Amino acid sequence: MVKANVKISRDEFFRVRGEVLATWPTGAAVASLDEGIRRQQALPAHKQFARAMSEARRKGQTLLQPRAGVALVEDHVRLLNYLATEGEADLLPTTIDAYTRQNRYDEAANGIKRSEEAGTSLLNGFPAVNHGLDACRRVVESVDKPVQVRHGTPDARLLAEITLSAGFSSYEGGGISYNIPYTKRVPLAKSIRDWQYVDRLVGLYGEAGVTINREPFGPLTGTLVPPCISHAVGIIEGLLALEQGVRSLTLGYGQTGNMMQDVAAMISLRELADDYFRRDGHEDFELTTVFHQWMGGFPEDESKAFAVISLGAAVAVLSRADKVIVKTPHEAMGIPTKEANARGLRATRQMVNMLTGQKMGDDSAALRREVDMIKAEVRCLLEKTRELGGGDWAVGAAAAFESGVLDVPFAPSIYNRGRLLPVRDDEGFVRIYQPGNAPFTPEILAYHAARLAERSRTEGRSLSFQMVTDDIYAISKGKLIGRPM
């Protein structure tokens, strides 16, 4: 049997590293790993991402983090400082532009040039590779909070080398979660290997005593993704990261909008991940969680958008998320202004402050049933994945996507089957409508079918793709469930 989930040897890592750094001229400046390690060691405690996450967990806090990134360095620094002061953000991001995510650095260069001419950002993020080490250092050194790289990059090796060397102390993504929802034709075996490199790099910083936080991207396509699918992907990426020496892991989940399902999802994510990591022999890790406010389509009306944001903020606290990723009232129109971004943060802050310490319904039988159901579903997906890989999670993950055992709804990748379809039930829970090849037990499928039959009866129409489409647009049109008028 092939083995792919193995720790990359130092020799192999440094051989590949030479190739990675040569893919764009700015790679040369980070040739010395020791210099990067020294910069990380020099970070004050309050700017270390892993420490902030672990303190939040210990104190029972939910930290706030926006998404943000623009084309030019000084504008980006101003943006981050604005979100820290006016937005009261606890953690800062640097969202990377979409050209850099596809390694199209020449197009990013054009975007920088066009943005300079226009006097405003024409890119949807910060092109960190083009700007290079010194500019990235300027970003980290100009703000007083921990900064994370947030992106969507299937091959994020050079981006990681540059940003980690500059002092960014958390790195989002993974070989599945930054492939399947983010690109069209990159084979999973390649993106998984390239992300093992990133995790090994984080592991090398770790060997020098520097803990860099890693965060697999939970929400995937952000479109009616059943919790069991994103949990399975997050846990596999966690296992792959731990193997390479990652120690600080934050697993994520995207809000569906049904409060009980969302709380159950966060509880089950924590318990399942801990269980799977320990069963594979990992003991020395720190697991935290992140809750993403609604990732699907938003209402255009800003007041309505604030309601969506606030519901997410409330559920983040009630589900004990260690961090919440915050949306903005401009979401329906795309990239927000810094003012709109700060308004989303302040609405979230008020809700988080009011709810922190409150508990509700943890002992309810209905909640426990949903937790158990999600766990049973995830075990179906993960046990089959393990079996397909002969015990190797990297081999298993690629095989699972190829056979449709793992199948992400509405994903753009040609390596995703796209046969599994979700739809909401009569209470708004996201359920499995068509399982495709996902190996759920007959009992699980019967449970989903029974819940969906209730909705069919209420609406007097049978399940159909139209119903799925109605659900996709429901929140942007003012409600949770896409019922006919």
Place this chain on the structure above:
Amino acid sequence: MDKKRATIVLGVIGSDCHSVGNKILELYFAKRGFHVVNLGVMVPQDEFIDAAIETGARAILVSSLYGHGEIDCAGFRERCVERGLEKVVLYVGGNLVVGKTEPEIIVDKFRKMGYDRVFLPGCNLGEAAELLRQDLGITEPLDPE
């Protein structure tokens, strides 16, 4: 409109991987009777044009959701003309620019780039299909929704 099914090319331009709306547009326009050639996400300008030439498509529907529309969509009309598609109907829609901007400014910008129609978030698909029918000079009514 069975007898005169018009072929249209659909895709998300540039490095954009927003796939959900694209899948829904494909199903919708097919349902209304168009012959849809869907190129999916991350489509370069020339791939749209290649597909239109190969299939004899009379319209190209370009989507852009991630904010780089201004860069990715520039020069597309000129490129169509250069490659012999002088008469192709060109639509563009989505979240076309970075930052919340007045609709008139966006529409004007993309009309000047040579797009026949510009669609912004929240537009009605039924109206878009009806406009497409008129722009293509199809006299039969569209298939029902």
